[in-house]
Amino acid sequence: MPAESTPVSPRIALTPTGTQSAEVLMLRRAIVAGLNILLYFGLAFWAWSLLGAGGWTLVDILLFICFLLGTPWAVLGFWNALIGLWLLHSNRDAMADVAPFAALDDPAAPIALKTAIFMTLRNEDPTRALHRMKLIKAEIDASGFGEKFAYFLLSDTNKDDVAAIEAAGVAKWKAEAGEGAAITYRRREDNTGFKAGNVRDFLENWGHAFDLMLPLDADSLMDAKTILHHVRIMQANPKLGILQSLVVGMPSRSAFARIFQFGMRQGMRTYTMGQAWWVGDCGPFWGHNALARIAPFRDQCELPVLPGEAPFGGHILSHDQVEATFMRRAGYEVRVMPEEGGSWEENPPTLLEFMKRNTRWCQGNLQYFKLLNTPNLYPVSRFQLIWAILMFLGIPAWTFMLPLAALKPFDSEGLAGFSNCSALTLYILFTLMNLMPKIAGLIDIVLTPGGTARYGGTPKFLFAGITEIGFAWILGASDTFKTTVFIVGLIFGKSITWGGQARDAHGVPWDVAAQNLWPQTLFGVVVVGLMAATSLEFALWALPLTFGFLIAIPFAVISADPGLGETLVRNGLYAIPEEIEKPEIVLKAQLGETV
Numbered sequence: 001m002p003a004e005s006t007p008v009s010p011r012i013a014l015t016p017t018g019t020q021s022a023e024v025l026m027l028r029r030a031i032v033a034g035l036n037i038l039l040y041f042g043l044a045f046w047a048w049s050l051l052g053a054g055g056w057t058l059v060d061i062l063l064f065i066c067f068l069l070g071t072p073w074a075v076l077g078f079w080n081a082l083i084g085l086w087l088l089h090s091n092r093d094a095m096a097d098v099a100p101f102a103a104l105d106d107p108a109a110p111i112a113l114k115t116a117i118f119m120t121l122r123n124e125d126p127t128r129a130l131h132r133m134k135l136i137k138a139e140i141d142a143s144g145f146g147e148k149f150a151y152f153l154l155s156d157t158n159k160d161d162v163a164a165i166e167a168a169g170v171a172k173w174k175a176e177a178g179e180g181a182a183i184t185y186r187r188r189e190d191n192t193g194f195k196a197g198n199v200r201d202f203l204e205n206w207g208h209a210f211d212l213m214l215p216l217d218a219d220s221l222m223d224a225k226t227i228l229h230h231v232r233i234m235q236a237n238p239k240l241g242i243l244q245s246l247v248v249g250m251p252s253r254s255a256f257a258r259i260f261q262f263g264m265r266q267g268m269r270t271y272t273m274g275q276a277w278w279v280g281d282c283g284p285f286w287g288h289n290a291l292a293r294i295a296p297f298r299d300q301c302e303l304p305v306l307p308g309e310a311p312f313g314g315h316i317l318s319h320d321q322v323e324a325t326f327m328r329r330a331g332y333e334v335r336v337m338p339e340e341g342g343s344w345e346e347n348p349p350t351l352l353e354f355m356k357r358n359t360r361w362c363q364g365n366l367q368y369f370k371l372l373n374t375p376n377l378y379p380v381s382r383f384q385l386i387w388a389i390l391m392f393l394g395i396p397a398w399t400f401m402l403p404l405a406a407l408k409p410f411d412s413e414g415l416a417g418f419s420n421c422s423a424l425t426l427y428i429l430f431t432l433m434n435l436m437p438k439i440a441g442l443i444d445i446v447l448t449p450g451g452t453a454r455y456g457g458t459p460k461f462l463f464a465g466i467t468e469i470g471f472a473w474i475l476g477a478s479d480t481f482k483t484t485v486f487i488v489g490l491i492f493g494k495s496i497t498w499g500g501q502a503r504d505a506h507g508v509p510w511d512v513a514a515q516n517l518w519p520q521t522l523f524g525v526v527v528v529g530l531m532a533a534t535s536l537e538f539a540l541w542a543l544p545l546t547f548g549f550l551i552a553i554p555f556a557v558i559s560a561d562p563g564l565g566e567t568l569v570r571n572g573l574y575a576i577p578e579e580i581e582k583p584e585i586v587l588k589a590q591l592g593e594t595v
Contacts, residue, residue: 016239242327351556
């Protein structure tokens, strides 16, 4: 029988699945909005008083505008992390608070729904992709429910040699699986609509035969236990439209990826739990490692072609969040399962690959400007589109603040009445607030029984946690500058194309790093030089923000060095739980075993 849930009075308005009070969610959203507004305007008033103390100059005005644009993302991240930490370490049942729909799952129930598991490819490594699909199929077949699942390789590859390997690999897989195996390969002639267009083609040609779909990226991996658990949840909640798993990084031999995903992992649980507490039925969709109900997705979530030319017009690059808002508009819940386990991806192995991925996300998110007037979206859904835009608009704001802050001491008119002590206090407090998702994640794991053991023990965990913060500051400098330059380019019509991603660990030569990162270095030298020209103390206090620009080139080379990666692996540094105790499917994926 399904797990018992607390009965709710029929007079209380419920979310579509009938598992949560809509009024309770509204109250939570009001609380979160109030906390964010109070903190945001408190910081804004502080900055206003500080900058305007001696009268407003052009530098002051620009600094204040940048502060207003750059602060919202940090404020919401601060509250999400604190709320998540409170939920996980108070006397509350955190999962019952944020995922009441999951209580309807019956672990013994047979699987009734038919699910299509597909992987979208574009010039990716076919061997890796097929191997992972084989592993997933083997585990599901072993569960006894294999007949309820079918598998698709949906290729947008435009390189004939790569496509030939894809087709040959699928043909071999089908021969191994035996006659009647539900395995399909399809290659599109063009990349119309990018990944979303690839999925749309699947829906129109095969979607009618299935109830659910599970999209995967070329680097995705999920175990059968998690897939079946989520299918049963969807089965028990017919008005649940999208169920997003909490995707975590795979063990990696790349130093860059190891350190980056360690930082993501230890802060993800508190942040996602806090966000899910108030987002509720208007949750996120990340485009992969998530179950979606096919009928409403096909009929209600088709993306519009935006008016105008690229970069802001045409087909939408970052499709997933838009599809989530359309699914909720159609009367279905969109939820995230804020718990680790059974759902993985790989992170970029180098700084250059990381920046490349972020620019595509940036252009896609800024396209949302043209969707803000979409009719009938829920307020929280519309807010999520705004938030996705602000995520990237805040980046150039903070980048421009650095040279503006360096110019402030030269502005003698605006220095009258300026309080260095107040400015320093605001800087320190804002830095701590910005770091709260990481701090809350570290606290969560230390407070969780056996938490640090899952990361290799307390000494290694604390060393990794502290040093990863420095890594994140250095990474942030190069990435924010690149994003800022890219956004300026978008204004003048620059655009990007949809291509494959390098996912394997590899080194970055010095000349390649210099060709790509000399602008960051020059920017850092100019900013630090301006600061030091007026006050060496000023330049030293600002180093956490500027040091990453100065060492961008060696950082890219050293963090990608295969030798460093092997050293970290050998010593168990920046390990994640799947490296300490590897699930069988992860071990097979890494060893390249056949199934």
